[in-house]
Each structure stands twice: as structure tokens, then as C-alpha cells.
Amino acid sequence: MTLVKISDDALALAGGADKLAKAFEAKGCEVHRTSSWGMQWLEPMVEIDGKGFGPATLDDVDAILDGSSDKGIGVIAEHPFIARQQRLTFARAGKTRPTSIDDYEDTGGWQAWKRVRTMEPAAVIEEVLASGLRGRGGAGFPTGIKWKTVAEAKSDRKYIVVNADEGDSGTFADRMLMEGDPYQLIEGMAIAAYAVGAQTAYIYTRSEYPHAIAKMEEAIRRAEPIISPLHMEVRMGAGAYVCGEETSLLNSLEGKRGEVRAKPPLPALEGFMGKPTVVNNVLTIAAIPHILAEGGAEEYARLGVDRSKGTMPIQLAGNIKHGGLFEVAFGLPLGELVNEIGGGTFTGKPVKAVQVGGPLGAYIHPDQFDLVFGYEEFAAADALIGHAGITVFDESVDMGEMARFAMEFCAAESCGKCTPCRIGAVRGVEVIDRIRTGGRQRDVLELRPQMHNTTKDKGREAAEEVGLLTDLCETMKFGSLCALGGFTPYPVMSALKHWPQDFFGESEVPAEMAE
Amino acid sequence: MSDKSQRIGEIIAAHAHQEGPLLPILHDIQHEFGCVDAETEVLLAKGLNLTRADIHGVVSFYHDYTPEADPRPVVQICRAEACKANGVERLMGAAEAAAGKRVKISTVYCLGLCSSGPAARTGDDLHIRLDEKAITKLIENA
Numbered sequence: 312m313t314l315v316k317i318s319d320d321a322l323a324l325a326g327g328a329d330k331l332a333k334a335f336e337a338k339g340c341e342v343h344r345t346s347s348w349g350m351q352w353l354e355p356m357v358e359i360d361g362k363g364f365g366p367a368t369l370d371d372v373d374a375i376l377d378g379s380s381d382k383g384i385g386v387i388a389e390h391p392f393i394a395r396q397q398r399l400t401f402a403r404a405g406k407t408r409p410t411s412i413d414d415y416e417d418t419g420g421w422q423a424w425k426r427v428r429t430m431e432p433a434a435v436i437e438e439v440l441a442s443g444l445r446g447r448g449g450a451g452f453p454t455g456i457k458w459k460t461v462a463e464a465k466s467d468r469k470y471i472v473v474n475a476d477e478g479d480s481g482t483f484a485d486r487m488l489m490e491g492d493p494y495q496l497i498e499g500m501a502i503a504a505y506a507v508g509a510q511t512a513y514i515y516t517r518s519e520y521p522h523a524i525a526k527m528e529e530a531i532r533r534a535e536p537i538i539s540p541l542h543m544e545v546r547m548g549a550g551a552y553v554c555g556e557e558t559s560l561l562n563s564l565e566g567k568r569g570e571v572r573a574k575p576p577l578p579a580l581e582g583f584m585g586k587p588t589v590v591n592n593v594l595t596i597a598a599i600p601h602i603l604a605e606g607g608a609e610e611y612a613r614l615g616v617d618r619s620k621g622t623m624p625i626q627l628a629g630n631i632k633h634g635g636l637f638e639v640a641f642g643l644p645l646g647e648l649v650n651e652i653g654g655g656t657f658t659g660k661p662v663k664a665v666q667v668g669g670p671l672g673a674y675i676h677p678d679q680f681d682l683v684f685g686y687e688e689f690a691a692a693d694a695l696i697g698h699a700g701i702t703v704f705d706e707s708v709d710m711g712e713m714a715r716f717a718m719e720f721c722a723a724e725s726c727g728k729c730t731p732c733r734i735g736a737v738r739g740v741e742v743i744d745r746i747r748t749g750g751r752q753r754d755v756l757e758l759r760p761q762m763h764n765t766t767k768d769k770g771r772e773a774a775e776e777v778g779l780l781t782d783l784c785e786t787m788k789f790g791s792l793c794a795l796g797g798f799t800p801y802p803v804m805s806a807l808k809h810w811p812q813d814f815f816g817e818s819e820v821p822a823e824m825a826e
Numbered sequence: 827m828s829d830k831s832q833r834i835g836e837i838i839a840a841h842a843h844q845e846g847p848l849l850p851i852l853h854d855i856q857h858e859f860g861c862v863d864a865e866t867e868v869l870l871a872k873g874l875n876l877t878r879a880d881i882h883g884v885v886s887f888y889h890d891y892t893p894e895a896d897p898r899p900v901v902q903i904c905r906a907e908a909c910k911a912n913g914v915e916r917l918m919g920a921a922e923a924a925a926g927k928r929v930k931i932s933t934v935y936c937l938g939l940c941s942s943g944p945a946a947r948t949g950d951d952l953h954i955r956l957d958e959k960a961i962t963k964l965i966e967n968a
Contacts, residue, residue, distance in 0.1 A: 321938065321939065321952055322938075322939050322941075322942060322952075322954065324952060325939060325942070325945070325951075325952035325953055325954040326942070326954055326955075351941040351942055352941065352942070354942070477936075477938065478935065478936055479936065480904075480906030480907040480908045480909070480935065480936045480940060481906075481907060481908045481940045482936075482938070482940065483938040483939065483940055483941075486938040511845075518853075518890055519934060519936065519937050519938065519947070520938060521950045522950075544844075546849065546850070547849070547850070547853060548849075548888075549849060549852070549853065549888035549889065549890035549891060550888055550889030550890040550934075551887065551888050551889060552935060563849065564846055564849075565845075565846035566846035566847060566848030566849055566884065567846075567848075567884060568883050568884055568887040569887060569888070570887075583845075583846075584845060584846070626940070626941075627941060628908045628911075628940035628941045629907065629908040629911035629912065629940065629941070629943075630911040630912055631941060634940070634941025634942065635941055657912070666907055669907075670906065670907060670935075700908075700940065702907050702908045702911055702940065703911060704911045705911075707913075708910075708911065713907070713910070716907075716910070720906075720935065724935070726887075
């Protein structure tokens with residue numbers, strides 16, 4: 312009987328993978344529902360004897376089986392998109408059935424967990440420190456130091472909280488990992504709990520990810536005998552983007568409004584229910600089983616550049632020809648990722664801008680494509696890698712509109728606790744609108760002689776409004792409690808800097824802003 | 827005791843073992859009744875020994891909880907950056923025309939299908955690579 316592999320990742324399902332699987336079953340094939348290889352432009356992809364066909368529709372079933380299909384891509388593992396990757400966190404992608412505990416064990420699963428339990432917790436933390444692993448959620452804080460702080464805190468209860476509230480547009484690695492390799496995340500959480508002495512571990516994820524939630528819950532049920540007595544639970548958010556911020560997430564987990572907390576106290580000392588808590592991103596925890604395998608930490612530390620160690624699952628998204636998941640060691644130039652690996656835009660038009668790091672990441676001009684993928688390298692260019700999502704835009708995008716949307720999004724998703732974010736974002740939308748419509752004239756009321764306190768000049772030119780916007784962005788950047796208000800200025804100011812003509816119109820760019 | 831208050835009591839009891847159970851409770855209520863209304867807030871406050879202001883503060887904070895049930899079918903369309911890059915805004919006119927008053931179009935920021943947008947969700951079904959024809963059909967069948 313022919314063995315056919317078809318992914319049950321949400322993106323493959325959206326492309327009709329279920330119907331496709333049924334059609335192959337009806338033809339007498341044995342169908343395995345595996346995780347996704349991450350070649351998303353080919354989903355739903357059909358794999359037979361290691362060879363791939365995609366994107367497959369019901370009309371392709373017969374041709375694929377009799378070998379006459381023109382959608383073949385050859386041996387998947389040798390496809391340039393896969394062969395160029397260094398997959399550690401996503402080593403099982405495309406190969407195993409997500410909730411099969413046997414598949415997990417057969418591919419090296421639980422090895423690290425078995426090894427760790429013969430070690431002292433402090434030695435586990437030493438290895439995490441030695442690997443150079445940094446938080447994959449965006450801030451890039453060294454994971455080992457966070458764990459050490461929690462391990463050394465005195466408390467009757469400690470917690471592990473996995474931040475799976477992946478709200479950034481252009482990112483989907485957390486979703487793919489939870490849907491494709493849930494046991495790896497569970498193993499990583501178990502190791503983290505062992506290292507710091509936690510009794511309970513929560514995964515906080517989004518209500519927009521029902522498939523990931525179902526798979527995680529099933530995997531936790533099956534893994535219970537292995538990780539016991541650790542208690543593990545999936546918690547579902549309720550559609551608030553800001554809950555991806557760790558302190559806001561903790562409030563939400565406690566059943567409160569998802570408002571940001573001031574730091575200090577650090578969550579590592581006073582986190583969930585006021586107890587010491589490790590809050591780590593999905594990708595951080597999922598990297599742990601590899602690092603804690605024999606010799607894993609050294610291998611991890613050898614990869615990457617400078618202080619950005621190991622690999623990063625980069626997500627290629629937006630208007631891109633070859634979109635999907637590309638895990639590679641830090642250090643690739645951005646242009647290579649977008650143009651060579653991603654194949655440029657899907658529409659075939661020139662790339663106008665890429666946004667790295669989700670809605671709070673800077674827009675990067677193709678002139679800066681030699682920028683090397685790493686935490687410090689991006690920070691030096693006034694950009695951030697965030698959760699490593701790369702969203703590509705072609706020349707049809709209006710960057711003034713995107714800058715306005717960044718402010719609009721911040722206003723819609725602000726938790727409301729701090730003023731620069733809550734009010735600044737609303738004012739930001741207004742100022743950008745005024746720049747785009749040529750400034751602000753004094754209105755009829757202001758000009759009435761009875762209005763003694765109003766200024767009776769001709770108002771503000773668009774160029775003067777830019778001064779206001781710059782000032783507002785400074786205030787938001789330095790005055791906001793968390794990254795939502797603090798980083799919204801990045802997309803706004805980068806768009807204004809590189810594409811002023813999208814704000815003023817081609818002819819009216821003020822001289823000091825023209826490049 | 828009305829049916830509703832009894833049912834809400836059961837939901838609270840089912841989550842009694844959890845730490846910070848309010849969100850899971852609210853999800854169950856929203857799922858079952860299609861909303862978390864004022865009457866429910868009072869019942870929850872009593873059942874959880876919180877003030878009604880506490881409950882209302884939480885309910886009104888999150889996009890997923892609604893004060894009134896809406897009988898219309900819902901189509902969630904992603905309008906975040908990656909879907910904008912793939913032209914979702916150019917589809918919105920057709921989407922709204924197809925929806926009319928019968929279907930509720932709601933905006934969602936990211937469904938995690940960012941390489942293959944524009945994307946939409948109806949219930950637990952996901953849809954990718956939408957064009958004007960596909961989105962119209964999707965809404966008409968909602």
C-alpha cells in the first residue's frame with residue numbers, strides 16, 4: 312500500500328488538506344497526517360517516498376499516484392529551501408505525526424529529559440547559560456540568567472509560563488511548533504520546571520489558534536505519565552494583542568484585565584500569583600531539549616554570530632514567492648533571506664519594504680538589505696528582529712497608510728494603563744492624517760474674535776506636523792511601560808524616514824527630509 | 827433559581843480547581859450563551875466573590891467577549907500587515923457588499939497564516955489565498 316504523507320498544520324487545512332487526505336484514502340492509500348515541512352507556498356503538499364507534490368488539489372490525486380503529475384518538486388529534503396536550513400528546533404517538521412508519542416520517541420524525544428534527571432538542577436542551568444540561548448520572544452534576554460534568578464528565589468511555589476500568545480502579524484513559528492511538535496515543547500517545559508523547581512507549567516496561547524490548542528491538550532494528556540508530577544495546562548487568551556507582553560499575560564492568566572505591570576518587581580521574582588515565574592517564549596522552550604541533549608549546548612553556542620547564538624526559526628511572510636519557515640543560524644544578510652530564499656515578491660514586482668519583527672518592527676528599505684540577522688546588528692540599525700517574522704511588501708504599498716495603521720493598531724490594542732500609549736497612539740493617527748492632507752488650518756471657531764485664547768495664524772504646514780510626530784514618537788518610545796507603546800514609533804518613523812513621498816506626495820517632500 | 831443561573835453555577839464549579847479561573851469561565855459562557863451580558867456579570871460576581879466592577883472590567887477588556895448575542899454568522903477577516911501586503915484592503919469592498927446585513931464581518935489581527943494571505947476564519951475553518959471571488963463565495967456560504 313502506498314504511504315502518503317499530508318500535513319495537518321492549520322495552513323495546510325486551510326488549503327484543503329483534509330479533503331485531499333480523504334481522496335487518497337479512497338484510492339486505497341495509507342495516509343499519515345504529519346507536521347508541515349514549512350514550505351507554505353506548496354501547501355497542501357503531498358509526500359510519497361520522500362518526494363513532494365504541491366500545491367495539490369483534488370484534481371491532482373490521480374496524476375500524483377500514476378506519476379504523471381507536473382506538480383512534483385523532487386525529493387523534499389534536497390529542495391534548496393530545506394537543504395539550506397539548519398533545523399534544530401524544527402528538526403521533526405514534516406517528518407512525524409504531531410501527537411504520536413511513538414514518533415516522538417523514535418526521533419530522539421525524551422532523551423534530554425532522561426539525561427536531565429540524572430543531573431543537578433544547577434548543572435542544567437549552567438548548560439543553558441553555556442549555550443548562549445536568548446529569549447526568542449523579541450527582547451533577547453539570556454534564558455539561563457532568567458532561570459537562575461527563579462531557581463535561586465525562595466518560595467513554596469514556582470511556575471513556568473510559556474508565552475504562546477503569538478499576535479505579531481508575519482509570525483507563525485509558535486503555531487507551527489505547537490501544531491507540529493507539541494511533545495518537544497512539553498519536554499522543554501518539563502526540563503525548565505526541573506531546573507528551577509516549579510510545580511506547575513502553563514501555556515498561554517491565542518483563541519485564534521484552535522488547532523494548536525487541541526493538539527497541545529491531547530499531547531499533554533498523553534505525556535502525563537512521563538512528566539508527572541508536573542501539572543501542565545493550556546490557557547486560552549481572549550483576543551487581546553497586548554497579552555503577549557509578559558506582565559500583561561500574567562495578569563490575564565490570573566483572570567484579570569490584561570494590563571501591563573510596572574517592572575520591577577521582575578516576574579522572575581514576583582510573577583504569576585506573586586510567585587517566582589519563568590516566562591519564556593515557545594521557541595525558547597522548544598530549543599531546550601536540543602540544548603540539553605549530550606553536547607547540545609556546545610553545538611548551539613558554535614552556531615550564530617557575535618552574541619546571537621544558535622538558530623532562529625525565521626518566518627517569511629506577506630507578499631513573498633516562497634513563504635514559510637526557514638530555520639537557520641543567525642548571521643544571514645536580510646537581502647539573501649528575502650530575495651534568494653524567499654524568491655522576492657509573489658506578485659513579481661520589486662520589493663518596496665520589509666517589516667521585520669511584527670507590527671512593532673521597523674520597515675526596512677531594500678538599500679539596507681546587507682543587514683545581518685542578529686539582535687545587536689538590527690538594534691544598531693534602529694530595527695529589531697522581534698519574533699523573526701519577515702513581512703515583504705511590493706511597490707503597491709502606501710507606506711503612509713502603513714504608518715497610520717501602526718498607530719491605529721496601537722490605539723486599538725493598547726491596554727490603557729500608561730498615557731503615552733493610550734493617548735499617544737490616537738494622537739499619532741491624527742497627526743499622520745494631517746501630514747497626509749497637507750497640515751492643519753485654523754478652524755472657523757478658533758478664528759472668531761471672541762475666542763481670545765486661540766492663535767490667529769494660518770495653522771501648521773505638513774512639515775511642521777512632522778516635528779509634532781517626531782516629538783510624540785520620542786515620548787511614546789521613552790515613556791511607555793511596555794513594548795506596545797514603546798516600539799510603535801519604529802514602524803512609524805522608519806516609514807517616514809525612507810518613504811517621505813508616501814506622506815507628502817512626490818513633489819512636496821520638504822527639502823530637509825528628501826534623501 | 828433560573829436555568830441560566832444554575833448553568834453558570836455549574837460552569838463556575840467546573841473550573842473551581844483552577845488558579846485564576848475567570849477567563850476559562852468567561853470562554854465557556856461566551857461559547858454557550860453567545861455573550862456575557864449584564865445579568866451574567868452579576869451572577870459571576872456573586873459566584874466568585876468579586877465585585878461586579880471587577881467582572882465587568884475583565885469582560886470589557888477582551889475582544890472575544892460581547893455584551894449582546896449576535897445571531898448572524900461571523901466571518902473573521904485578517905487585516906494585519908502580512909495580509910495587507912497581499913491586498914486584503916482591496917477585497918473589503920466586495921466582502922462588505924457580499925455580507926450586507928446578513929453576515930457579520932469582523933476584523934482580526936493575524937490568524938498565523940501570514941505567508942498565504944489574505945486569510946479568513948469562519949468558526950474553526952480557515953481560508954487562505956483569498957481573492958475577490960473566493961471571499962464573496964465564502965461570505966455567501968457563511
